[in-house]
Amino acid sequence: MHILVQKFGGTSLSTSEAREHVISHIRRELDNGYQLVIVVSAMGRKGDPYATDTLLDLIEQTGGSLSSREQDLLLCCGEIISASVLSGLLQHQGISSTVLTGAQAGFRTDSQFGNARILDVVPSRVLEELEKKDVVIVTGFQGQNLNGEFTTLGRGGSDTSATALGAALRAEMVDIYTDVNGILTADPRIVEDARALPHVSYAEICNMAYQGAKVIHPRAVEIAMQSGIPIRVRSTFSNSEGTLVANPEGFKDVQTGVVDRYVTGIAYVGNVTQITVQSSEPSKGNLQLKVFQAMAENAISVDFINVTPTGVVYTVFDSDARKASSILESMGFLPQILSGCAKVSVIGGGINGVPGIMAKIVEALAEQGIQILQSADSNTTIWVLVNKEDMVQALRALHTKFELAH
Numbered sequence: 001m002h003i004l005v006q007k008f009g010g011t012s013l014s015t016s017e018a019r020e021h022v023i024s025h026i027r028r029e030l031d032n033g034y035q036l037v038i039v040v041s042a043m044g045r046k047g048d049p050y051a052t053d054t055l056l057d058l059i060e061q062t063g064g065s066l067s068s069r070e071q072d073l074l075l076c077c078g079e080i081i082s083a084s085v086l087s088g089l090l091q092h093q094g095i096s097s098t099v100l101t102g103a104q105a106g107f108r109t110d111s112q113f114g115n116a117r118i119l120d121v122v123p124s125r126v127l128e129e130l131e132k133k134d135v136v137i138v139t140g141f142q143g144q145n146l147n148g149e150f151t152t153l154g155r156g157g158s159d160t161s162a163t164a165l166g167a168a169l170r171a172e173m174v175d176i177y178t179d180v181n182g183i184l185t186a187d188p189r190i191v192e193d194a195r196a197l198p199h200v201s202y203a204e205i206c207n208m209a210y211q212g213a214k215v216i217h218p219r220a221v222e223i224a225m226q227s228g229i230p231i232r233v234r235s236t237f238s239n240s241e242g243t244l245v246a247n248p249e250g251f252k253d254v255q256t257g258v259v260d261r262y263v264t265g266i267a268y269v270g271n272v273t274q275i276t277v278q279s280s281e282p283s284k285g286n287l288q289l290k291v292f293q294a295m296a297e298n299a300i301s302v303d304f305i306n307v308t309p310t311g312v313v314y315t316v317f318d319s320d321a322r323k324a325s326s327i328l329e330s331m332g333f334l335p336q337i338l339s340g341c342a343k344v345s346v347i348g349g350g351i352n353g354v355p356g357i358m359a360k361i362v363e364a365l366a367e368q369g370i371q372i373l374q375s376a377d378s379n380t381t382i383w384v385l386v387n388k389e390d391m392v393q394a395l396r397a398l399h400t401k402f403e404l405a406h
Contacts, residue, residue, distance in 0.1 A: 001130065003171040004034040007041075007140065007162035010051060011179040012236040013082050014044035019089060021236050025177065026095065026135060028239075034172075035130050037165060038097075039140040040086060041158040042078025050081045052141075068113035072142075072152045076101070079139035079158070087137050097135040100125060102161065103150065105136075106168070107143030115154035116143060118223075121168035138165060156217025163220040167227035174224065174231045175242075176216055181235040182243035183208070183215050185265045185404040190395050193405035197264065199244040201349050204264045207381045211267035211345035221245065248349070262357060263348035263402040266395050270388055272303070272343055273321035274373060276336040277328060278311035287333075288312050294327050304343055304376060304385060313374060315341065315385065341373060342391035345383050346398055352379040364401035368393050 006029065008022050029036055046053035055074055059066045066074070083099045090097045106122035129136045140158025143151050153160050159176060166174040180188075182196035183205060200208075202225035209218040215233055224231050224245070234242030279287050291312055295302050300323065304315040316324050321339055328335040351357050358375075361382060365372060370393060374385040386394050399405065 001035050001127075002033060003037060003130070003169050004029055005037045005039060005162050005166040005169065005171045005174045006177065007039040007158060007174065008086075008177045008236065009158065009179070010041045010044050010048075010082075012177050013040060013086065014048055018236060019086065022086065022177070023089060023093060023095075025175075025236070026090065027093075030095070030134055036135045037126060037130070037169065037171070038086070038135055038137045039158060039162040039165060040079060040082045040137060041140050043082045043085070050078050052078050069149060072113045072150050075152050076139070076142045076150050079141055083137045083139050090135060095135060096133045097137055098129050098133050099137045099139070100129065101139050102142035103144035103148075105138040105165065107161065107164070109143040109145050109151045109153070111145040111147070111149070111151065113149075113151055116145070116151035118143060118153070118160070118164050121164050123165060123168045126165070126169065156219060159217040159220035160223065163224040163227075163229060163231065166229045167223055171229060174229055176220075176231060176233045177236040178215060178233065179236065180215060181238060181240050182233050183213070183245075183265070186395055186399050187213075187268070190392050191266070191399045194399065195405055196240075197243050198241075199246070200264055201248050202245060203380050204347055204349050205245050207345070207347045207378075208265055208267050211343070211347065211381065211383075212269040213265070213267045216245075262350035262354055263346055263404065265347050265404065266398050266402075267345045267347060268342055268391060268395060269303075269345075270342045270391060271318045272315045272341045272385075273318050273324075274304075274313065274315050274338040274341050274385060275321070275324060275328070276311065276313045276338075277333050278336075280310070282309040290331065291328065291333070294331060295324065298323065298327055300324050300327075304374060304383060306374065306376065315343065315374075338373065340388045341385050342388040342394075343383055343385055344391065344394050344398065345381050346402070347381045349380055351377075351382065358382060360401055361398065364397040365394055368397045370394050370397070 042052045044051040087097045108120045109116035140161040184194045186194040188194045206218050206221045231245040300320045302314045306313040370390045372384050376383045
């Protein structure tokens with residue numbers, strides 16, 4: 001079988017016009033000889049009748065006391081509606097199709113309702129249906145635990161469903177359709193000359209996704225990377241090839257010339273608070289251990305961590321800052337709190353071992369009078385913390401300095 005998995009997000013299915021584009025992509029790939037498995041999200045976004053966020057609002061309107069098990073039952077309805085509507089449209093146009101829930105498609109998960117992890121995908125029913133139908137439509141974002149209960153996979157779950165199913169079916173490709181034309185060098189709402197990238201590595205897009213780019217969920221990329229399944233991120237509203245995500249050796253078929261870049265893109269996370277906890281003398285790890293244990297015990301996510309012999313510097317989301325400060329003060333610490341920060345990330349597979357990258361970052365920001373509050377780096381990413389009021393200017397300056405518009 002030549003199997004292609006296509007995933008269509010909420011905006012791709014939200015209007016009759018958008019759904020016509022979806023059908024055109026399906027028909028094109030059928031004409032290309034593929035057997036198609038379609039993974040769908042709930043239709044639309046918050047405010048649209050069947051969107052996931054709209055269903056969540058229903059829970060708040062009825063007191064907000066629905067258990068996590070029953071909440072997952074409700075949220076599964078969005079994808080089921082979406083899949084059924086698409087199946088009806090395909091049947092009307094002479095394309096035979098059938099709908100399978102995540103459970104029927106073979107998704108087995110743990111029992112963490114609301115954010116379940118996939119334990120296994122056994123797609124035998126999908127393969128059986130492909131023998132009889134042109135298209136098999138699978139509801140994304142959902143599965144079934146070992147007790148037969150519906151579960152949902154958390155934010156980005158439909159992306160994760162698509163790549164996991166692609167891996168289980170040994171598909172040739174997973175196409176992620178969205179409302180942008182591939183993966184861009186920066187957020188086009190902020191950086192006007194951001195451009196679509198023809199290809200990026202798994203590691204690069206994982207880092208971009210973790211650092212704020214919202215085109216594809218990092219869990220989905222990690223599954224594809226582990227199984228070696230290429231991904232294309234494409235626009236529902238054009239026939240562009242979009243961005244290929246694969247191992248670098250997989251780019252040879254799409255390169256039209258020599259590509260030698262250090263930096264792939266710029267991403268950001270806003271609304272973070274920097275917390276500094278210091279001691280006047282080396283603590284032999286006791287201070288650091290107490291701080292991070294306290295954060296973990298209170299379910300406060302920490303990021304951008306710098307540990308020194310005398311203390312720690314880290315960030316939390318603004319929404320957790322007051323709680324974190326109160327906890328630290330109750331422990332006898334005197335934390336320094338700097339709210340209104342943003343983390344800006346410079347990402348590229350060519351950064352590692354290349355001298356001068358940090359110098360260019362500092363130069364770009366210094367030229368704009370932007371203060372760097374904290375920095376860190378890894379093999380593929382350099383992070384700088386800046387005041388949130390400087391974030392937009394920092395993104396544009398770095399995009400220009402690394403010539404990402406060309």
